Amino acid sequence: MVAGRGGGDVIKCPAMPQRIADHVDIDAVIAGRSRLSPEQAMWLYQHASLHDLGEWASAVTRRIHGDSVRTYVIDRNINYSNVCSASCTFCAFYRKLGEEGSYVLSTAELHQKIKELSDIGGTQILLQGGMHPELPLEWYEAMLRSMKAAFPHVHLHAFSPPEFTEFVAVCDVPGFPKTAPGNGDEIPREVWLAKLEVIMKRLMAAGLASLPGGGGEIFPAHVRRRIGVGKATGRQWLDVMRTAHKLGMLTSSTMMFGHIEGIADRVMHMTMIRDAQDEAIRANLPGRYVSFIAWPFQPDNTPLGRLRQHDPDGSEPFPGDALAKMVFDGKVDPEDKAACSAAVPNAGKRLRLAGSTEYLRIQAISRLFLDNIKSMGSSWVTMGPKIGQLALFFGANDMGSVMMEENVVSAAGTTYCLSEATICRLIRDSGFTPAQRDNAYNILKMYAAEGPDMHVDDWSAFRPAQSAFKGGGASASAEPEDASTVVSLPVVD
Ligand code: SF4
Numbered sequence: 001m002v003a004g005r006g007g008g009d010v011i012k013c014p015a016m017p018q019r020i021a022d023h024v025d026i027d028a029v030i031a032g033r034s035r036l037s038p039e040q041a042m043w044l045y046q047h048a049s050l051h052d053l054g055e056w057a058s059a060v061t062r063r064i065h066g067d068s069v070r071t072y073v074i075d076r077n078i079n080y081s082n083v084c085s086a087s088c089t090f091c092a093f094y095r096k097l098g099e100e101g102s103y104v105l106s107t108a109e110l111h112q113k114i115k116e117l118s119d120i121g122g123t124q125i126l127l128q129g130g131m132h133p134e135l136p137l138e139w140y141e142a143m144l145r146s147m148k149a150a151f152p153h154v155h156l157h158a159f160s161p162p163e164f165t166e167f168v169a170v171c172d173v174p175g176f177p178k179t180a181p182g183n184g185d186e187i188p189r190e191v192w193l194a195k196l197e198v199i200m201k202r203l204m205a206a207g208l209a210s211l212p213g214g215g216g217e218i219f220p221a222h223v224r225r226r227i228g229v230g231k232a233t234g235r236q237w238l239d240v241m242r243t244a245h246k247l248g249m250l251t252s253s254t255m256m257f258g259h260i261e262g263i264a265d266r267v268m269h270m271t272m273i274r275d276a277q278d279e280a281i282r283a284n285l286p287g288r289y290v291s292f293i294a295w296p297f298q299p300d301n302t303p304l305g306r307l308r309q310h311d312p313d314g315s316e317p318f319p320g321d322a323l324a325k326m327v328f329d330g331k332v333d334p335e336d337k338a339a340c341s342a343a344v345p346n347a348g349k350r351l352r353l354a355g356s357t358e359y360l361r362i363q364a365i366s367r368l369f370l371d372n373i374k375s376m377g378s379s380w381v382t383m384g385p386k387i388g389q390l391a392l393f394f395g396a397n398d399m400g401s402v403m404m405e406e407n408v409v410s411a412a413g414t415t416y417c418l419s420e421a422t423i424c425r426l427i428r429d430s431g432f433t434p435a436q437r438d439n440a441y442n443i444l445k446m447y448a449a450e451g452p453d454m455h456v457d458d459w460s461a462f463r464p465a466q467s468a469f470k471g472g473g474a475s476a477s478a479e480p481e482d483a484s485t486v487v488s489l490p491v492v493d
Contacts (some may be wrong), residue, residue: 020048029368030059038328041267041369050357050364057364057395064374065397070432071441072399072423075124075157076117080105080143084130085166085181086230090217090259092301094130104135107146114151120420124155124439126212126401131166131231133181137173137199141206148207155439156207160214161240165232167199168192182230196243204247210439211244213252213293219269222323222334223261226348227304234269238276245280245287250440253289253373257362258296258354259304260347262324266362270369277372290441292370293377293400294362296354307351319346356387360394367395375441380426385418389426398437399423419462424453 020026023043028034036044044053081104084094095102105113114125125147144156159167169184176195179186187195200208217227219234232240241251253273257266270292277289299305310318323344326332332343340347354362359379367376378396380388388399402420418426424447427434434453436445447453456462 020044020052023047026056029371030056030063032060032063032371035371036369038267038271041270041365042264042328044368045263045267045361045365050361053361053364053368054394057367058393060367060371061376061395061397068433069435069443069446070392070397070399070427070430071435071437071443072402072420072427073124073437073439074117074120074122074420075126075155075401076113076122077126077128077401078105078110078113079128080110081129081132081135083132085133086131086162086228088217088228088231089304090227090256090297090299090302097133104132107143110143110147111150114147114154118151118154121436122154123436123444124157127156127158128160128212128214129163131162131182133166133170137167137171137202140167141202144203144206144208155209157210157212157439158208159203160212161237162215162228162232164196164199164240165236168196171199173198185233185236193239193243196240197247200243200247204249208249210249211241211251213241213254213289213291216254216269216273217256218259218261218265219272220261220265220324220327220334222327222332222337222340222347223265223320225337226260234272238272241289242276242280242285245285245289248286250287250290252291252293252377254292255294255362255366256297257294258358259299259351260307260320260349262318262321264324264328265320266365267369268324268328270366274370274372277370281372289373291375291377291398292366292373293379294359294366295379295382296359298382299351299353304351307349310350310352312352318352319344319350320348320352323347356383359383359387360390363391363394363396380418385422385426389430392427392430392432398441399427419452421452421456422462424451425456425459428453 024036024040025034029036048056079093081102082093082095083097083102083104084091085097086094088094117125140159144158147154147156165184166181168187169179170181172178173195176191176198177187184192215228215232215237218224219237221234224234241253244251255266255269273289273292280288297304310316323332323340326343327334327340332339334340359382363376363378370376375398376396377398377400378388378391380391380399383391392399402418402423424434428447428451434447434451435443436447438444
């Protein structure tokens with residue numbers, strides 16, 4: 001394979017498979033007796049065929065999850081506000097405070113959305129906003145309390161790490177300092193961590209049950225400072241999750257790839273998650289990462305999407321790969337902006353989008369690499385139902401959240417809407433039994449012989465539809481006409 005070709009296109013060298021044993025004891029990895037080193041993950045990425053990666057990742061999935069059942073969850077992605085103090089260059093969702101199209105949902109609107117979810121048998125909401133610079137902590141507590149009072153059976157999966165970093169920065173908490181929006185890192189780390197814990201405990205007392213892994217993107221600083229402008233650093237993201245684990249909550253983890261990052265950046269990102277999970281296990285923390293989902297960057301309507309595209313057929317290597325490898329090899333400090341710019345001046349200025357094979361490749365590598373995280377989600381919302389289905393053969397065991405609403409990724413141009421029946425059919429057509437799960441991956445309903453897909457006479461009404469989002473903020477995202485049948489997945493879970 002030629003590393004760094006556009007979209008990660010892979011040229012398989014027929015002689016390569018014989019060399020795999022020289023680099024990786026893949027049988028031991030599949031059996032769970034050995035783990036991939038970051039170097040081995042890089043080697044596999046560069047040399048293994050897509051087909052082999054799928055076979056190996058599937059074998060790991062079968063070892064962990066068995067041969068028969070693949071899961072999904074019914075929840076609803078509710079974006080309580082699109083107001084955000086950050087300015088991520090990949091984001092088409094946010095609005096500044098007071099800007100046209102900005103909103104904060106009312107309690108009545110929030111409750112109506114949860115009622116619609118509850119009416120179709122949904123079990124949880126994924127509640128996220130932007131990093132709102134002004135809402136007080138009491139507002140969030142009241143929101144959670146009112147939801148829990150009205151819908152005690154609904155699991156509140158809420159607030160990604162960047163939101164927590166803003167809570168720490170701007171919220172008044174007795175005994176702790178606060179800062180201007182986005183400036184939480186001015187607070188000494190120990191104080192920052194203590195304030196974070198107090199805030200998290202208060203939100204848990206109000207009903208918060210688990211944390212989504214949104215805002216992960218790519219952790220290494222040389223990439224993150226160019227895409228996540230004003231949002232949580234990789235270190236802060238991991239600190240928020242560690243605190244959640246310490247307090248007994250389950251969390252998910254994510255990666256958004258296929259933009260300016262190099263392949264080594266993806267491996268470093270996954271290494272940081274794996275190390276954090278190792279630490280949680282070693283420390284016997286009551287909470288853990290329960291899942292990982294990776295998806296390719298969706299460029300429409302975003303500043304990042306306007307970067308010049310890397311020419312995969314040109315003679316120039318992708319600059320993101322060059323810088324990533326230098327950081328990976330310890331030759332450049334990713335925190336040293338000037339050194340990074342001097343080392344590879346074009347890094348961060350070229351875009352390399354990821355296509356389907358690249359997505360599947362990363363899906364498989366993540367399953368092989370993240371040996372301490374149980375569940376791997378398929379990102380059909382960005383890749384479409386058929387590639388999402390194929391992901392079940394590249395390490396994914398879960399079709400993610402069958403949702404009624406998705407605003408963030410649809411704002412960047414790509415989401416697919418599928419019904420619960422269609423999700424079940426995609427799983428069943430893959431040779432598995434579909435099963436509805438809860439947030440902790442407990443099976444709620446098993447559809448071996450029965451199921452939402454077994455009573456559909458006319459599948460034409462269930463054809464996958466792309467989001468009808470027209471831009472203009474989350475409030476402009478189109479709701480499905482029939483919320484009982486048309487659903488869409490999150491990618492920020
Ligand atoms: S991705 Fe999240 S943190 Fe970044 S600008 Fe968008 S809403 Fe804000």
